[in-house]
Amino acid sequence: MVIYCAGAIKGDTRFQSNFKEIIQFISSQGHTPLSEMNENFKTSIPLTERQIFKRDIKWLEQSNAVVAEISGASLGVGFEISYALYELKIPVLALFSSKAERVSAMITGCDSKRLTVKEYSDNPDMEEIVSSFLKKIQENI
Numbered sequence: 001m002v003i004y005c006a007g008a009i010k011g012d013t014r015f016q017s018n019f020k021e022i023i024q025f026i027s028s029q030g031h032t033p034l035s036e037m038n039e040n041f042k043t044s045i046p047l048t049e050r051q052i053f054k055r056d057i058k059w060l061e062q063s064n065a066v067v068a069e070i071s072g073a074s075l076g077v078g079f080e081i082s083y084a085l086y087e088l089k090i091p092v093l094a095l096f097s098s099k100a101e102r103v104s105a106m107i108t109g110c111d112s113k114r115l116t117v118k119e120y121s122d123n124p125d126m127e128e129i130v131s132s133f134l135k136k137i138q139e140n141i
Contacts, residue, residue: 012072
């Protein structure tokens with residue numbers, strides 16, 4: 001499956017290492033994680049803001065689901081989650097670390113049936129949550 005991975009890149013990046021672990025785990029499970037943080041998709045030349053937007057929208061539109069790390073605030077991640085849920089109507093898993101100080105109420109309070117919000121305590125916990133989510137998505141394809 002193709003999974004769009006969203007996480008703070010320019011916002012609150014304190015949990016960026018967790019985001020990278022999510023990308024690596026999804027890849028290790030045989031899926032394609034689309035993210036500029038995925039080393040397989042790094043560009044050798046800097047992209048303009050417009051090019052980044054167009055690329056990310058294209059990636060979202062090619063994806064079966066979204067896995068988002070939401071422990072750190074990011075306007076971009078919020079936009080991507082909303083776009084996935086309400087424009088593309090694809091499932092989203094929003095994960096946050098138990099060490100996160102605050103998580104957006106716009107995500108945790110959202111009642112979309114396509115959104116799953118889960119807290120994880122450590123890497124094995126995160127992997128179990130992601131694995132379970134991906135299994136459910138595969139069963140519905």
